[in-house]
Amino acid sequence: MNRLIASTAIGVIAAALASPASAELKxxxxIEYRQAGYSFMAWNMGKIKDNLQGDFNQEQVIKAANAIAAVANSGMGALYGPGTDKAAGGHKTRVKPELFKPENAEEVGRIAHEFLAAADNLAEVAAEGDKAAVQTAFGDVGKACKSCHEKFRLNDDD
Ligand code: HEC
Structure with a gap:
C-alpha cells in the first residue's frame, strides 16, 4: 500500500516534470505560434496607428490594445524552447542565437518585462480614451517591440 502511494506520487512528479507547456509543442x-503571435500584434498595432492618424474610434483602439496585451501576457517565452533557435519542422526563424545564451537571460527578461509593462499600460490608457495619451503609450509599445528586434531578431536581409 505504502509502496503504491509512493510510486504513484513519483509518477505524478515525473509527469509534471516531463510536461511543461512547451514540451507538448514540437x-x-x-516557431509557427510565436510568429503568429507577433504578426497578430503587428496587425493590432496597425489598427491603433490608423486610429491615431485618422478618426479616433475608441472602441476599436480598446479592442486592439486588449488584443496586444493578451498576446503579450500569454507567456510567449514558452515558445522559445530547445530546438527553436534554428529552422525546425519546415519553419524558418529569424531569432538570433543570442536570445538563448544564458549570459543574455537577464537582458531578455528585462526587455520582455518592459514590453509587458508597455502593453498593459496601452490597454489601460486606451480604456480612458484620451487620444494624446494613447499616442504616447502606443509609441512606448512600438519602442519596446523595436528594442527586442534590434537585439534578438535578424534583419530581413541577414
Ligand atoms: C522579447 C522580444 C520581442 C518583442 C518584445 C517583440 N518581438 Fe517581434 N519578434 C521577435 C523575434 C525573436 C522574432 C522572430 C521570430 C521567429 O522568426 O521565430 C519576431 C518576429 C516578429 C514579426 C515577424 C513574424 C513572422 O511571421 O515571421 C513581426 C511582424 C513582429 N515580430 C512584430 C512585433 C511587434 C508588433 C511587437 C510589439 C507589439 C513585437 N514584435 C515584440 C522578438 C520580439
Missing amino acids: PGDQ
Missing part, C-alpha cells in the same frame, strides 16, 4: 510548432 519546435516547428513553437
Whole structure:
C-alpha cells in the first residue's frame, strides 16, 4: 500500500516534470505560434496607428490594445524552447542565437518585462480614451517591440 502511494506520487512528479507547456509543442510548432503571435500584434498595432492618424474610434483602439496585451501576457517565452533557435519542422526563424545564451537571460527578461509593462499600460490608457495619451503609450509599445528586434531578431536581409 505504502509502496503504491509512493510510486504513484513519483509518477505524478515525473509527469509534471516531463510536461511543461512547451514540451507538448514540437519546435516547428513553437516557431509557427510565436510568429503568429507577433504578426497578430503587428496587425493590432496597425489598427491603433490608423486610429491615431485618422478618426479616433475608441472602441476599436480598446479592442486592439486588449488584443496586444493578451498576446503579450500569454507567456510567449514558452515558445522559445530547445530546438527553436534554428529552422525546425519546415519553419524558418529569424531569432538570433543570442536570445538563448544564458549570459543574455537577464537582458531578455528585462526587455520582455518592459514590453509587458508597455502593453498593459496601452490597454489601460486606451480604456480612458484620451487620444494624446494613447499616442504616447502606443509609441512606448512600438519602442519596446523595436528594442527586442534590434537585439534578438535578424534583419530581413541577414
Ligand atoms: C522579447 C522580444 C520581442 C518583442 C518584445 C517583440 N518581438 Fe517581434 N519578434 C521577435 C523575434 C525573436 C522574432 C522572430 C521570430 C521567429 O522568426 O521565430 C519576431 C518576429 C516578429 C514579426 C515577424 C513574424 C513572422 O511571421 O515571421 C513581426 C511582424 C513582429 N515580430 C512584430 C512585433 C511587434 C508588433 C511587437 C510589439 C507589439 C513585437 N514584435 C515584440 C522578438 C520580439
